[in-house]
Amino acid sequence: MMAGMTDQATPEQLRQELKDIDAELAELRRVVGDAQGRRGEDGDTSEGFQEPEDIATELTGINETEAVIDVLVQRRERVEAQLKNLS
Template sequence: MTDSTAADKLRQELADIDAEIAELRRLGGDAEARRSQDGPESQGVIEPEELATDLTGIAENEAVIDTLTQRRETIAEKLEALS
């Protein structure tokens, strides 16, 4: 594989990771927004199980984002080394 081909592949990986991180952040924001809608003024009642599920999902989402961010940094370093 030539340096140019390797660099192109790494750039594509970075773009894919960036897109995935953006989508996960959007989903996390949606979950946070849903959670904040059920404040004291809300007429809806959140069941404890639903709240626990939402909080677990948010935490898992953040963990995946952290992993993808670390992977992105590693790929960016490899790309920089090729330059």
């Protein structure tokens, strides 16, 4: 986001940003859910056996995605607070 934009953001811009954040959150949560679902399915089948390194890589990806989700949730709360202050 451009510096200074949030200072003068209109309610419309803030609502659009909330929409964008929500869309991004939905996508990230879907990705995390897919990855966790795959891990669950692969649990017992020899065909789906994963090397420990692969599992670690996937878990790292999930953890990083969850960290991004946390940042977005915080940003969403700030944007909502700005919107409340404007109205």
